[in-house]
Amino acid sequence: MAKMYQSNSSFIDEKMIRFFDIAQSSLLPLLEGALYYTIPLTFISFCIGLILAVLSAIARISTIKIFQKISRVYVSIIRGTPLLVQLFIIFYGLPNIGIILDPFPSAIIGFSLNVGAYGSEIIRAAILSIPKGQWEASFSIGMSYRQALKRIILPQASRVSVPPLSNTFISLVKDTSLASLVLVTEMFRKAQQIAARENEFLLLYAEAGLIYWVICFLLSIIQMKIENRLERYIAK
Amino acid sequence: MVRVTNLIKQFGELEVLKGMELNIEKGKIVVLIGPSGSGKTTFLRCLNVLETPTSGIVEIDQKVLDFSNSVSKKAVIQFRSLTGMVFQNYNLFPHMTALGNVMEGPVTVKKIPKQLAQKKAEELLQKVGLANKMNDYPFQLSGGQQQRVGIARALAMEPKVMLFDEPTSALDPELVGEVLKVMEDLAKDGMTMIVVTHEMRFAKDVADEVIFMDGGHIVEQGPPEQIFNRPQEARTRQFLRVLE
Ligand SMILES: Nc1ncnc2c1ncn2[C@@H]1O[C@H](COP(=O)(O)OP(=O)(O)OP(=O)(O)O)[C@@H](O)[C@H]1O
Ligand SMILES: [Mg+2]
Numbered sequence: 001m002a003k004m005y006q007s008n009s010s011f012i013d014e015k016m017i018r019f020f021d022i023a024q025s026s027l028l029p030l031l032e033g034a035l036y037y038t039i040p041l042t043f044i045s046f047c048i049g050l051i052l053a054v055l056s057a058i059a060r061i062s063t064i065k066i067f068q069k070i071s072r073v074y075v076s077i078i079r080g081t082p083l084l085v086q087l088f089i090i091f092y093g094l095p096n097i098g099i100i101l102d103p104f105p106s107a108i109i110g111f112s113l114n115v116g117a118y119g120s121e122i123i124r125a126a127i128l129s130i131p132k133g134q135w136e137a138s139f140s141i142g143m144s145y146r147q148a149l150k151r152i153i154l155p156q157a158s159r160v161s162v163p164p165l166s167n168t169f170i171s172l173v174k175d176t177s178l179a180s181l182v183l184v185t186e187m188f189r190k191a192q193q194i195a196a197r198e199n200e201f202l203l204l205y206a207e208a209g210l211i212y213w214v215i216c217f218l219l220s221i222i223q224m225k226i227e228n229r230l231e232r233y234i235a236k
Numbered sequence: 237m238v239r240v241t242n243l244i245k246q247f248g249e250l251e252v253l254k255g256m257e258l259n260i261e262k263g264k265i266v267v268l269i270g271p272s273g274s275g276k277t278t279f280l281r282c283l284n285v286l287e288t289p290t291s292g293i294v295e296i297d298q299k300v301l302d303f304s305n306s307v308s309k310k311a312v313i314q315f316r317s318l319t320g321m322v323f324q325n326y327n328l329f330p331h332m333t334a335l336g337n338v339m340e341g342p343v344t345v346k347k348i349p350k351q352l353a354q355k356k357a358e359e360l361l362q363k364v365g366l367a368n369k370m371n372d373y374p375f376q377l378s379g380g381q382q383q384r385v386g387i388a389r390a391l392a393m394e395p396k397v398m399l400f401d402e403p404t405s406a407l408d409p410e411l412v413g414e415v416l417k418v419m420e421d422l423a424k425d426g427m428t429m430i431v432v433t434h435e436m437r438f439a440k441d442v443a444d445e446v447i448f449m450d451g452g453h454i455v456e457q458g459p460p461e462q463i464f465n466r467p468q469e470a471r472t473r474q475f476l477r478v479l480e
Pocket of ligand 1: 270275
């Protein structure tokens with residue numbers, strides 16, 4: 001009886017050692033995945049997406065019907081279909097019509113289009129939230145529509161959009177895990193590979209989850225700092 | 237300097253200005269009074285073309301805009317530069333300092349070099365008594381200070397006529413004086429001004445002419461002592477009585 005207990009205990013010890021061993025040895029590859037893929041994917045997609053978002057928002061509030069329409073359809077399609085389906089169409093679908101893209105650019109395109117569509121709604125709402133008096137004051141000192149938009153309205157609208165855009169950004173960090181399914185070796189795909197090799201699924205997925213959480217936690221602290229700073233420079 | 241002929245403004249079915257006529261000589265101060273909803277704000281906004289009049293002719297400094305014909309955006313922007321507008325709630329740009337607010341028009345619209353524009357903006361802020369507040373943001377300024385920045389911002393574009401829409405009515409009583417003082421100084425400098433205000437003391441002391449407006453047209457106009465002491469129209473008398 002005592003012997004059995006002992007062997008069992010050493011079995012548990014061994015398991016623990018192996019557990020920590022894998023946790024430790026997988027940390028570096030996971031962080032590499034985050035550093036080389038997850039984070040660049042997030043940043044690049046967010047930047048391109050923001051440009052798309054601003055253009056789409058401006059098109060949407062313009063008086064030119066065709067621009068409005070294009071923007072509306074774009075936003076509707078992207079928001080009305082699952083991100084995973086979009087990624088699959090770009091990576092696995094487009095080759096059927098001769099467009100073959102590597103995993104990473106495919107993911108960039110997918111995520112950028114996504115940020116563009118959600119950001120478009122955010123920025124449009126922010127522009128509309130700037131009091132009419134700001135437009136009128138701009139016009140009254142002789143500005144054109146473009147000048148007013150660029151110098152007066154967008155700078156304020158961008159401040160208004162910081163909180164919702166930060167949320168989009170944080171969602172994006174997490175959404176990049178979907179890129180694993182179009183073969184980008186970002187953090188979660190690395191986790192899958194190591195988990196399969198070591199047969200330690202719970203450990204690896206939890207570890208990946210923990211790293212996502214740390215990244216998002218740090219980002220939300222930065223978000224709070226920025227928001228506090230910007231709030232007072234917006235017309236009420 | 238300003239001549240308005242048969243100016244009509246409709247919002248859909250509602251006719252707000254029913255054929256306004258006005259003639260103001262250079263350097264004159266005109267105060268516009270009248271009950272709420274009589275069209276005072278709409279009239280100023282038409283002169284500044286923030287509203288497009290339905291029809292009528294506006295002439296400022298020998299430049300004419302006839303709204304019976306359609307007018308181009310470019311013509312509107314050019315015409316607008318003849319007037320400077322001061323708003324009831326200041327409408328300062330909150331993301332720019334006082335100096336930035338005043339420089340914005342000259343730099344962005346007139347493409348004046350930054351250094352030159354800054355020098356001019358500093359002079360203007362000095363003139364409105366804000367030499368020590370140049371680098372403050374609007375949220376750091378009192379209402380009276382903000383409105384003075386608003387005046388400097390309009391002046392920076394060197395308008396021929398200044399339009400004031402109740403410039404002091406959003407202010408705490410103790411701050412009204414400092415804004416009126418700036419306006420009086422401006423009048424002394426020979427600026428042509430149209431002022432919508434409830435400050436009857438300002439009207440009595442500074443105005444060359446007082447216009448009483450009701451229901452979208454001018455009921456009575458004349459020098460302040462006539463309007464306030466010997467009003468001819470019953471409607472004017474009634475309005476002034478309520479005011480007191
Ligand atoms: N954009 C608009 N659309 C429809 N109606 C308008 C618009 N702007 C003003 N009006 C109407 O025009 C009339 C005149 O308004 P205006 O603001 O010119 O009056 P006011 O003399 O400035 O009044 P107050 O002393 O209250 O400022 C009002 O009946 C108002 O409801
Ligand atoms: Mg008004």
